[in-house]
Amino acid sequence: MPREFPYRCLNCLDHTVVREFDVSHLTMTCPVCDSFERFVNGDVFDQYEVYESTPPADLDWGKLDRSEKLLVSEHVVRRGHSPADFAVEDSSAVNTQ
Numbered sequence: 001m002p003r004e005f006p007y008r009c010l011n012c013l014d015h016t017v018v019r020e021f022d023v024s025h026l027t028m029t030c031p032v033c034d035s036f037e038r039f040v041n042g043d044v045f046d047q048y049e050v051y052e053s054t055p056p057a058d059l060d061w062g063k064l065d066r067s068e069k070l071l072v073s074e075h076v077v078r079r080g081h082s083p084a085d086f087a088v089e090d091s092s093a094v095n096t097q
Helices: 042-053 066-079
Strands: 005-009 016-019 025-029 036-041 086-088 094-096
Touching (some): 016 025
């Protein structure tokens, strides 16, 4: 049986779709909020929520906007990085070190 991967609507956070392929995100119209929106990989969103409740000590999480936080979460989950691999610059841009 193929593995299924959940993707969560980033606009309403109320709708999840399941697909048999593993990508960082999908872009589609959400049937709940009717917005053409990004659906983020469920594992990435779970990591984002963990960091929201317990920010990583190695990164100034509070200075990042939501898209930057999701980018960090994606790199941690899907690419094997750690929060220590990122730096927050004065302009609030996230860079890998």
